[in-house]
Amino acid sequence: MKVGIVSDSHGNTNALDAMLQHPAAVDxxxxxxxxxxxxxxxxxxxxxxxxxIKVAGNNDWPMSRLEDTVIAQLGGHRILLTHGHLYGVGFSTQNLVLAAAEQAADIAIYGHTHVADVSIGEVTVLNPGSVARPRDASRGSFMVAELVPEQQPVVQLIRI
Ligand SMILES: [Mn+2]
Structure with a gap:
């Protein structure tokens, strides 16, 4: 199963449109x-x-009724999805990895830093960066991941 991963669009629907028009996003x-x-x-x-599948960010508080953290079961994988500010991701992803392991999740996805991050491991940690306000490059980014049961996800970071 092919999933798209995006974060921190901050109201920029033009950036989301550009993402959706990218060939990697089509399927x-x-x-x-x-x-x-x-x-x-x-x-x-x-x-x-x-x-x-969506979670609230720090800028969504207190208007959003979304959960802070969601566990999703997709393509044979168990995914912890969260914005990351509640796990101190600006400092380290250690708390995030621990939370994922506690929930028996093999993938942890976060945003918030606006810096893309791919770390494949026992818990695979992914941050798609910001599609609208990147801090790691001049162009915004998103990810696509191919999820096959019992296999490590195949992840692509894409700049729009
Ligand atoms: Mn944020």
């Missing part, structure tokens, strides 16, 4: 949205008609 079957801001997840749902 995505579901999107994971790691927060900031909640309305953009609704926009994604509306324009793609695909399932969008």
């Amino acid at each position: 995505v079957e579901a999107w994971l949205f790691a927060g900031d801001i909640a309305m953009d997840a609704e926009y994604l749902e509306m324009v793609t008609d695909l399932p969008v």
